[in-house]
Amino acid sequence: MLLPKFDYHEPSSVDEAARLMGEIGGEASVLAGGTDLLVNMKMGKTVPKHVVSLSRIIELKEATREQGSLTIGACVTVADLRELEEVRAEYKGLFEGAGSLGSPLIRNLATVGGNLVTARPAADLPPSLIAYGATIGLKKETGERTLLLEEFFRGPGETMIEPGEILCTVVLREPPPYSGGGYVKLGVRRALEISLVNVAAFLALDGPSGPVREARVVLGAVAPKPIRALSAEHVLIGERPDEALFEKAGEAAANDAKPIDDFRASAEYRREMVKVLTRRALRQAYEEAKLREWRRWK
């Protein structure tokens, strides 16, 4: 398949990229990993006049830890994300999510930022990132802003990103003591698979046996965008974490889901699976939370 013709730009800094996007943003596509953009261009779904590649911008490929937060550059690949010591040790839900995205070959190209701006309702990174309360940094020629990731998505392929704007960073706060996360994806195969349902959970407890101080449950592929299961969170907060509570939270989450019927699965099946996956994700989060005592990042 041939790619349509376009002018290619390769800025070497975020400032230069923002200036360029300010001039041609309306007619340009931003190229990061290319695993979605090139496919869409080959299928003729996207025909940009200009392609602005971020691949030469070193600052977007770095991850830095400072003052109780981890800042991940938007062009960190999904494979490199899994190699970050913090992600392995402190954000297990994100580690899981990154491991179920695409295939090893795709993960070596695909970027963290790309998996967010494409805004696919079944994407693998948004649920856990939202569950961990991630914020994102956006930049354009005239300034920059920070947004809660949860507020970034509008619907399939639609985000709050403005013309000329570039997603530059994803920021995670240091996990509180007695907190943990989990992510469970359901698909019919284990690689190159679009989730039928995916669920991420985050719990922060007052002590090793509870009660639950903070809870976030995020559902993917059962609404036009990843959504918080607010009534499930309500069920959890203030209670002692155990199987019976997770069961109740699962039922509440199933009610929060707004799944559709399609060729991958029926709405009824998806709703039932939300119940099961929420329970499992909460179990994972709790197992981790019990063990994580207060230890500040050095």
Add this chain to the structure above:
Amino acid sequence: MKTMITLTVNGLKHELAVEPNRTLLDVLRYDLELTGTKKGCDMGECGSCTVILNGKPVNSCLVLAVQAKGSEITTIEGLKTADGLHPLQQAFVDKGAIQCGFCSPGMILSASSLLQRNPSPTEEEIRTALSGNLCRCTGYQKIIEAVRSVAERDEG
């Protein structure tokens, strides 16, 4: 408008003038005539276009040649040594892990990259490492066995 790029492919430096809308896969196949890298789905699903780009296996159909400017690339043609076939290539022959052969270059490159990082992987790790490479005829069992035979040899 064509851009000048330098690619180091299998240790050889090439200067090329390429249009920005050409994929690395097409440049390897049509400009450098390295047709061991196969073009299957051209959509990043099948893995038959796998090459090692700066030490990591990727789908070359999803990379623009201009993005690869200055990179080091290994294709299946670059695996053989002075002594003959790469041990993985020989293992694919010995174990009959090959029928039509279309997936073999990608399978072997993904496997070689795994063994470089992890010389004695478990079966699960082999299966995961090859999960982006599809085979439609031999089936996976013999391919996994071929990779295991090389891994075990490394261990002893």
